[in-house]
Amino acid sequence: xxxxxxxxxxFLLLTALAEQPQHGYALIxxxxxxxxxxxxxxxxxxxxxxxxxxxxxxxxxxxxEVVEGRLRRYYTLTTDGVSTLxxxxxxxxxxxNAAATRxxxxxxxx
Amino acid sequence: MSTSAHTSPExxxxxxxxxxxxxxxxxxxxxxxxxxxxxxxxxVLLAMQNDDGGSTGTSPGxxxxxxxxxxxxxDLIAGGVQARWERGWSFLPASIRDRVAVLAxxxxxxxxxxxxxxxxxxxxxxxxxxxxxxxxxxxQSPLIVVYGWWLLALISVLAGRATLARGFxxxxxxxxxILSATVFIFTAAPLAVAAxxxxxxxxxxxxxxxxxxxxxxxxxxxxxxxxxxxxxxxxSLQWSPAGALxxxxxxxxxxxxxxGVVGVALVTGLLALAFRRSWVPAIVVTVxxxxxxxxFARYGGVxxxxxxxxxxxxxxxxxxxxxxxxxxxxxxxxxTLAATPPTSISTPGQETRRS
Numbered sequence: 001x002x003x004x005x006x007x008x009x010x011f012l013l014l015t016a017l018a019e020q021p022q023h024g025y026a027l028i029x030x031x032x033x034x035x036x037x038x039x040x041x042x043x044x045x046x047x048x049x050x051x052x053x054x055x056x057x058x059x060x061x062x063x064x065e066v067v068e069g070r071l072r073r074y075y076t077l078t079t080d081g082v083s084t085l086x087x088x089x090x091x092x093x094x095x096x097n098a099a100a101t102r103x104x105x106x107x108x109x110x
Numbered sequence: 111m112s113t114s115a116h117t118s119p120e121x122x123x124x125x126x127x128x129x130x131x132x133x134x135x136x137x138x139x140x141x142x143x144x145x146x147x148x149x150x151x152x153x154v155l156l157a158m159q160n161d162d163g164g165s166t167g168t169s170p171g172x173x174x175x176x177x178x179x180x181x182x183x184x185d186l187i188a189g190g191v192q193a194r195w196e197r198g199w200s201f202l203p204a205s206i207r208d209r210v211a212v213l214a215x216x217x218x219x220x221x222x223x224x225x226x227x228x229x230x231x232x233x234x235x236x237x238x239x240x241x242x243x244x245x246x247x248x249x250q251s252p253l254i255v256v257y258g259w260w261l262l263a264l265i266s267v268l269a270g271r272a273t274l275a276r277g278f279x280x281x282x283x284x285x286x287x288i289l290s291a292t293v294f295i296f297t298a299a300p301l302a303v304a305a306x307x308x309x310x311x312x313x314x315x316x317x318x319x320x321x322x323x324x325x326x327x328x329x330x331x332x333x334x335x336x337x338x339x340x341x342x343x344x345x346s347l348q349w350s351p352a353g354a355l356x357x358x359x360x361x362x363x364x365x366x367x368x369x370g371v372v373g374v375a376l377v378t379g380l381l382a383l384a385f386r387r388s389w390v391p392a393i394v395v396t397v398x399x400x401x402x403x404x405x406f407a408r409y410g411g412v413x414x415x416x417x418x419x420x421x422x423x424x425x426x427x428x429x430x431x432x433x434x435x436x437x438x439x440x441x442x443x444x445x446t447l448a449a450t451p452p453t454s455i456s457t458p459g460q461e462t463r464r465s
Binding site: 042046047048055071 | 147149150151152153154155156157158181182185186187188189190192193204270272273312
């Protein structure tokens with residue numbers, strides 16, 4: 001079976017973890033920020049996605065702390081997660097480059 | 111990230127109404143999941159309540175919520191049900207669950223489409239005598255609700271909305287079970303099982319699902335063709351206009367010829383699927399013979415003589431050959447481009463396309 005195309009919320013979650021480990025609430029805020037408010041993950045959806053990404057080995061738990069009586073568990077990209085994000089970024093970048101090239105060519109011939 | 115404790119959980123004041131409501135909602139999740147994750151997700155929910163600038167947990171006026179929003183509540187319940195369901199299948203590897211989900215989705219969606227398009231609408235019109243007895247009008251079948259859920263799930267998958275598709279599939283499973291007491295059990299039960307299996311893994315979305323759908327249609331067509339001679343009940347007749355030819359009499363040369371045409375359609379469809387990974391030619395070669403053979407069953411046949419009866423068959427053969435030729439040319443072009451270095455096929459100002 002060909003690997004399915006990565007959906008946008010998954011891509012945004014992996015992107016949110018690209019720089020440093022994040023906890024659940026920070027991930028919700030990061031994804032909303034990265035998508036300019038378009039994608040707002042709810043907690044049930046977020047933890048469903050985290051369970052799946054941990055199961056696929058793309059992310060891993062990297063520690064936890066208790067702040068104001070609330071448990072924060074941190075997640076980080078694994079090596080597989082980094083390579084998957086790089087591959088998906090390359091695919092999207094190639095599409096963007098192709099579209100930009102065609103649009104420039106259209107502008108030049110118009 | 112090291113573990114540290116800025117404040118002990120025990121020092122936190124008693125649960126608020128908001129927290130109590132969240133804890134009640136989290137009971138939707140299985141006990142083992144809550145043991146691992148309840149404190150963590152509860153922290154997220156409480157942080158959302160305090161975030162006045164956010165949009166996911168506060169009331170429109172920015173004040174702290176007394177209960178989570180309806181969207182968050184529904185999301186938690188759906189997540190809990192999904193977690194319970196997936197943990198029940200956790201004995202299977204994730205890759206196997208994903209493949210089962212894909213196959214169940216495309217086969218169920220293909221079956222429902224064939225039933226609706228051919229069995230409920232086209233075939234009763236194409237072959238009215240048997241249609242009156244075997245295929246009731248669409249509005250009289252309670253299973254139309256189930257077919258509707260499946261078609262909505264298919265549209266959602268093609269549109270890239272996998273979560274929405276899972277909701278429709280869950281609705282299809284529940285509706286099938288409810289209706290199974292009053293409708294044809296051999297239709298309702300497989301659809302209920304398929305809908306349930308479709309939710310145990312991840313679903314492909316968008317372009318990648320089209321090839322699977324094409325394969326499902328072809329497999330279903332092949333199964334109908336193979337079973338039409340042994341199916342005494344008539345299900346394959348009901349779902350296949352080509353199957354109607356079986357009623358023209360045993361041993362008819364036209365009957366054998368029609369089965370042969372469907373067989374050619376299957377082979378061509380599989381070739382199209384294998385070489386192009388495109389659903390269009392596969393669907394065309396699956397649908398066109400059905401329509402011609404249905405027309406053949408209604409208006410042709412032995413009454414109008416062999417020449418008239420052969421016309422739709424010949425037209426079908428022409429269509430099949432045209433599609434097969436187009437697929438073959440495209441495949442050869444792909445091989446040539448893949449085997450030739452880019453520098454030798456690109457000229458200045460001329461663009462080379464790869465497919």
